[in-house]
Amino acid sequence: MIRFDNISKRYPEGRDALQGVSFHLPAGAMAFLTGHSGAGKSTLLKLIALLERATRGQLFLDGENLTRTGKRKVPLVRRKIGMIFQNYRLLFDRTVFDNVALPLVIAGHRHQDIARRVRAALDKVGLLDKERALPITLSGGEQQRVGIARAVVNKPPLLLADEPTGNLDPELSRDIMRLFEEFNRVGVTVLIASHDLDLIARMGHPQLRLHQGRLLNPEVLAPPQ
Amino acid sequence: MRPPAALRVYFLRHVQVALNSLGRLYRAPLASLMTAAVIGIALALPSGLYILTDNLQRLGSQWDGGANxxxxxxxxxxxxxxxxxxxxxxxxxxxxxxxxxxxxxxxxxxxxxxxxxxxxxxxxxxxxxxxxxxxxxxxxxxxxxxxxxxxxxxxxxxxxxxxxDLQWVKRFNALVDIVQRAIWILSALLALAVLLITGNTIRLEIQNRREEIEITKLIGATGAFIRRPFLYSGLWYGFGGALLAALLLALAFVQLNAPVRELAGLYESSFRLHLLEPGQWLLLLLCGALLGLVGAWIAVSRHLATIEPG
Structure with missing residues (x-):
């Protein structure tokens, strides 16, 4: 699903965020991305979502070479990815329903279709009774579940999460991680950046360990030769 | 070729966005009204002067003996x-x-x-x-x-x-010519003003909705999807402004009509003030909407590209 071939990223101000990173995350897999802040976790995720472009190397998503994706095709790539953020990034002037519906509206789905899918997604994250609520009235854990519902509502093949439990207490964090595992079980590829090492260790999925822009354990998800 | 169903969804989407944009303006009635009022005045001024010269010309052609x-x-x-x-x-x-x-x-x-x-x-x-x-x-x-x-x-x-009696005709027409040319210049300047007003209003709106724009870009919205509500806002501002301009012209007409009739009566003339033809009213609304749209387009193309999610 995701393949990095010797990817390097240097920011315009000269900082090397990633250096020679190679790995392969097969379709249907689930993995974690760990490392201190500044190790390059967010940059790696941003490259996949085309929020940043690699300085060197090749990057493939679902067989497509993202290093060659033109500006106009970027939205189509992003629609294949469900993205989840540490600070949820919800629209606070719209209801939970409208927030979750956004990807479907963008993709131009029919009205009835949207209502059905939004309710299915909210049901999966256990917030079906909150569809009319405004996000501000929800707890942090609930807001993150709205974020997850929005990420999965159009059934993308890949979920990317950047510190999804960073603002949540341990118990809520476990719930959120379990939710990701559930989606992974039905075939969604999941990549989660997190520094919650205790929690991750107990879950037993492969970990990509970044340190100062380099992959410390390239053997874990090594690309096939 | 799009299949018909997709085409219908596409148009439905446009109608939805247009109504949403209108609703957004309605929810901030005072700010919207002020912007529309400024546009309205800017549109009413050249339209009013046009009506004035149009009436002068009518008066001139009514003037028996003028071009005899x-x-x-x-x-x-x-x-x-x-x-x-x-x-x-x-x-x-x-x-x-x-x-x-x-x-x-x-x-x-x-x-x-x-x-x-x-x-x-x-x-x-x-x-x-x-x-x-x-x-x-x-x-x-x-x-x-x-x-x-x-x-x-x-x-x-x-x-x-x-x-x-050519001199008289020549002079009168030359005068009307100058006034009409001045109106054209004024119209161009005021059209520019309308572009700037809508452009600036839309720019502020883009800044206010920066977060929303970033999020929708993250989720895979195309440029067109993000532009659309702002373009419709501009369209509504322009259209609303044109409606207000029409209202202002009608009010001015009501104010002037009776005294003009009285004056014409004193000269034993059947002259009546003449407002706009239906087609011209339509043109006024169309021009307003178009100017709003173009102003929004300028703002959108200058400011939306600078907002990228990071």
Missing amino acids: LSLFLRHDVSIEQAEALREKLAQWPEIERLRLITPQEALAEFRQLSGFGDTLDILDENPLPAVLALKPAAEATRPEAAAALKQRLQALPQVELAQL
């Missing part, structure tokens, strides 16, 4: 021949109406108006020629057309002299 032509016939032309000429000229499309003044009538009129009655009795014969007084049709009152008509009439064998 007098044909002084040769002395050897008999009354019968003059009458025949009148009938012939009545067929010309450039001539709206014409009247034959026989030498006797001319003399009688002169006697009455000049006060030389007794002196005229001394004359053996009537020195006055027969005259055809004619009024050119509306399309022949412009200076060049009127001059051309005069040339043709002068060339007639029965005509001694064709005299056109």
